[in-house]
Amino acid sequence: MLPGFGLTMGFTLLYLSLLVLIPLSMLFWKTSSMPISKIWSTVTDDRVLQAFKLTFGASFCAALFNVFFGGLVAWVLARYRFPGKRLIDGLVDLPFALPTAVAGICLVTVYSQNGWIGRIVEPHGLKIAFTPIGITVALIFIGLPFVVRTVQPVLEDMEAELEEAAASLGATRLQTFLRVLAPPLAPVMLTGFTLAFARALGEYGSVVFIAGNRPYKTEILPLLIITKLEEYNYAGATAIALVMLISSFALLLAINVLQAWSRKRQGTV
Numbered sequence: 001m002l003p004g005f006g007l008t009m010g011f012t013l014l015y016l017s018l019l020v021l022i023p024l025s026m027l028f029w030k031t032s033s034m035p036i037s038k039i040w041s042t043v044t045d046d047r048v049l050q051a052f053k054l055t056f057g058a059s060f061c062a063a064l065f066n067v068f069f070g071g072l073v074a075w076v077l078a079r080y081r082f083p084g085k086r087l088i089d090g091l092v093d094l095p096f097a098l099p100t101a102v103a104g105i106c107l108v109t110v111y112s113q114n115g116w117i118g119r120i121v122e123p124h125g126l127k128i129a130f131t132p133i134g135i136t137v138a139l140i141f142i143g144l145p146f147v148v149r150t151v152q153p154v155l156e157d158m159e160a161e162l163e164e165a166a167a168s169l170g171a172t173r174l175q176t177f178l179r180v181l182a183p184p185l186a187p188v189m190l191t192g193f194t195l196a197f198a199r200a201l202g203e204y205g206s207v208v209f210i211a212g213n214r215p216y217k218t219e220i221l222p223l224l225i226i227t228k229l230e231e232y233n234y235a236g237a238t239a240i241a242l243v244m245l246i247s248s249f250a251l252l253l254a255i256n257v258l259q260a261w262s263r264k265r266q267g268t269v
Contacts, residue, residue: 024245031242034235042239047215048224055221056247058132059200062139066196067189070147077148078155092149095142100205107138107210130212135220138206143196150192154185187259194255201248 031039042048077089095103111118111128118129128134158181166176204222211218221244228237 027238027242027245030234030238034239038235039239039242042236043243047219048240050216051219051221051224052244052247054132054135054218055201055244058136058139058220059197062136062143062200063193063197065136065140066143066147067193070144070192070196071151071185071189073144074148074151074155078152079160092145095145100142100203101209103141103206104138104209107134107141107206111137111210129210130214130218132218134210134212135207135218138210139200139203142203142206143200146195146199147189147192150195151185151188154188158184190255190259194252198248198252201244 073092077085077092108115108129110116111134113119113122113127113129115129118127121128126133128137162180163176166180167173171179202222204220204226207220208223211220211223213219213223221240225237225240225244228234228240
């Protein structure tokens with residue numbers, strides 16, 4: 001065992017306890033003071049269920065979209081040289097640095113009825129702002145960097161000669177992708193999906209501007225929790241937050257198990 005393990009492990013556990021474990025345990029403790037019947041009635045309310053459906057559905061769609069197009073962006077940045085590459089590479093990180101409220105205002109400016117894109121598509125029956133579509137667009141915006149920055153280093157480390165060797169042996173482009181590129185990329189793409197999905201679940205600032213925040217229509221879970229707090233309904237807010245936490249943790253755990261299985265399977269092939 002390397003020297004200093006005990007000290008560093010102690011600092012790690014202390015850090016995680018103060019910033020993660022203790023705050024989360026307080027959420028469980030606060031909710032445990034409520035009767036089970038009240039918790040159930042709170043989280044099964046029609047308004048809450050609709051918010052759950054919208055939040056998880058839009059987050060899943062946005063993460064899935066980012067896996068495909070984020071993978072393409074990572075491929076272009078890793079495999080090609082072209083003028084303006086450094087600029088595009090820097091723009092990918094813009095959602096990281098941009099305040100979420102600023103991002104929301106920018107999205108509304110572009111996709112609202114009088115926006116640059118909204119005024120073009122709305123006359124054709126496609127309304128983006130203040131609809132679930134607008135929420136998904138906002139979540140795509142904030143989740144794209146997670147996929148690109150996860151996939152790009154792996155693509156850069158993969159030797160292009162492997163693809164050339166496969167092509168020289170008569171493999172088609174589809175066969176090269178499925179047999180040469182897909183196996184090492186599958187776990188990292190799943191990781192990118194997980195990060196984008198988890199980030200989208202808790203997003204508030206950029207979504208609240210473009211959502212319209214209509215109950216049963218465009219109200220997301222983080223906004224519903226804020227609404228409960230503003231109504232001094234702390235028990236209702238913590239109940240919703242707890243169910244959201246458990247659901248997110250279960251989903252992330254399942255994805256991590258799938259990643260471990262995928263890596264193990266690749267190691268035995």
